[in-house]
Amino acid sequence: RLKNEIAEVINEMETIELMDGTKTMRRNKQMIAGRKKFNMDPKKGIAFLVENGLLKESPEDIAQFLYKGEGLNKTAIGDYLGERKLDVDFLEFLTFSFLLCFGTDACYVLSFAIIMLNTSLHNPNVREKLSVERFVSMNRGINDGGDLPEDLLRNLYESIKNEPFKIPEDDGNDLTHTFFNPDREGWLLKLGGRVKTWKRRWFILTDNCLYYFEYTTDKEPRGIIPLENLSIRDVDDPKKPNCFELYNDGGGLVKACKTEADGRVVEGNHQVYRISAPTTEEREEWIKSIRASISRDPFYEMLATRKKRVASKKAS
Numbered sequence: 001r002l003k004n005e006i007a008e009v010i011n012e013m014e015t016i017e018l019m020d021g022t023k024t025m026r027r028n029k030q031m032i033a034g035r036k037k038f039n040m041d042p043k044k045g046i047a048f049l050v051e052n053g054l055l056k057e058s059p060e061d062i063a064q065f066l067y068k069g070e071g072l073n074k075t076a077i078g079d080y081l082g083e084r085k086l087d088v089d090f091l092e093f094l095t096f097s098f099l100l101c102f103g104t105d106a107c108y109v110l111s112f113a114i115i116m117l118n119t120s121l122h123n124p125n126v127r128e129k130l131s132v133e134r135f136v137s138m139n140r141g142i143n144d145g146g147d148l149p150e151d152l153l154r155n156l157y158e159s160i161k162n163e164p165f166k167i168p169e170d171d172g173n174d175l176t177h178t179f180f181n182p183d184r185e186g187w188l189l190k191l192g193g194r195v196k197t198w199k200r201r202w203f204i205l206t207d208n209c210l211y212y213f214e215y216t217t218d219k220e221p222r223g224i225i226p227l228e229n230l231s232i233r234d235v236d237d238p239k240k241p242n243c244f245e246l247y248n249d250g251g252g253l254v255k256a257c258k259t260e261a262d263g264r265v266v267e268g269n270h271q272v273y274r275i276s277a278p279t280t281e282e283r284e285e286w287i288k289s290i291r292a293s294i295s296r297d298p299f300y301e302m303l304a305t306r307k308k309r310v311a312s313k314k315a316s
Contacts, residue, residue, distance in 0.1 A: 025282065030054060032185070039073040042080035110148070113139055114156065122164040132157045182206040184289040189240060189276040193269035198240060198276065205286075208293050210246070223258035225273060227294045230254065232287055240276040242283040246290070247272040 030052050038045025046062075049055035055065055066077055113135070120130040136153045184205040189198045190212060201212040201222065208228065211221040230246050237243040248254050248271075256268035277283035 025279075027054065028186070035072060038080070039076045042076050045076075046080070110139060110142065113142075114160065117157065118160050118164055121161050183293060184286065186282065186286075187278070188212075188286070191240075191274040191276075203275075205289055205293055208295050210290065210293075220259065223256060223268065225254065225256040225268070227290065228255075229296060230294055232290050232294070234283065234287060235274065237274065237276070242277040242280050243274055244277070244283055244287050245272045245274050 031049075031054055034045055034049040034052070034054055036045075037048050046055065046057070049065075050057050055061050066072070066080075116138075117130055117135055120126050132154055135157050136150055139153055140147050142148065182204045184203075186203060187200060188203045190201050190203075191198055201214065202216050202218075204211045204213070204221075208226065210225040210227060212223045212225075213221050225246060227246075229249070231249050232244060232246055234244045246254060252271075254268060254270045254273060256270065256273070257265055258268055259265055275286075277286055
């Protein structure tokens, strides 16, 4: 009876862990979707995140989202601040929340305060314009508990009042626009070709190709792996869990290219691409999605078969 009770408890714990993992995956997908919606339409993006319980519509949460929201479009952030009917109290509270969220790094806090000031002074939706006295007051204590020189703050105020600045326009050539509706995307670990080290990369599967990026804000991929005539399998790796491999049935290197640190585009140097997923479930989903994206070229397979025959004859 005790063994049965233990088995029931273990089964319940495994079920709970599986449910928690599924919830985490669903939450991550919703967060990615929310960021994309924000970049396309900031108000709808915020509404989506709030409706799904991913963000509270409070200055504290908004400050944290704008600062730490990986992959957010700079222009979209400016549009959001400009479209809202912001009043001075909200601007001050948002800046103060930024200070509470991220400590007393004066440079970051002052930069955020300047963006708020620019919005307050030059956006017609702001009902009450921020005064120089309130701007100075907002920035008290941000220099490791001390104050910045008041003359500096007043000069900044007058400079922005006389000449507004614009957040630089993104050219649209980022992941949000180029890969807006991929088959699958997410963080994975990739084993290097020449140097066998594991590196974390953002992978995007679309148009029968697997792209990987160093950051989600990158405009160009670090590497491209066309999936034509490749195969995929799961593998056990003593150093990393949940691994799978892309390989060429015909032997030889996998057709691919990557960008070096100096900007040169070179051919990949992989007999196989070994990749590690965060969880077993994600590995299975990646394998399923990639397998569905693999295309076959009969001519390529015929050529590979002939190469094998020639190689075997030479060997004999």
